[in-house]
Amino acid sequence: xxxxxxxxxxxxxxxxxxxxxxxxxxxxxxxxxxxxxxxxxxxxxxxxxxxxxxxxxxxxxxxxxxxxxxxxxxxxxxxxxxxxxxxxxxxxxxxxxxxxxxxxxxxxxxxxxxxxxx
Numbered sequence: 396x397x398x399x400x401x402x403x404x405x406x407x408x409x410x411x412x413x414x415x416x417x418x419x420x421x422x423x424x425x426x427x428x429x430x431x432x433x434x435x436x437x438x439x440x441x442x443x444x445x446x447x448x449x450x451x452x453x454x455x456x457x458x459x460x461x462x463x464x465x466x467x468x469x470x471x472x473x474x475x476x477x478x479x480x481x482x483x484x485x486x487x488x489x490x491x492x493x494x495x496x497x498x499x500x501x502x503x504x505x506x507x508x509x510x511x512x513x
Contacts, residue, residue, distance in 0.1 A: 410440045418460040421448030424467055434472025 410429035413419075425447040431438040451457055458466075 410438055419463045419467055420460075421451075421458065421463060422446060424448075424463055424470070427467055427470065432472065433470045434476040 410426065410431075412430040412432050413423040413426040416423065425443070427433055428435060428447075429439065429441050448458060
């Protein structure tokens, strides 16, 4: 049983899109990904072992704000791409129908080819 003062689980934390900035940080880039702005995933906070960019900083090669701004700009997905991401991880809507059609068509073609060879 949880007490009322226990913090929420990380999965329950809303991921908001960070504002546009002249000096973006890697934390802002990670927030772009978590908020669904890049189209890679749905709007959901993702717990990571180490924050994005930590390895670069430890190695002494921290990315400049210009490089981070370029990454934020080029990683941003269009609205069409963001709408096609299914919140349940099933991908685009047309893909299952194409897959089922292909799976049903292959045995028919193979069977027809074997019947014609006889």
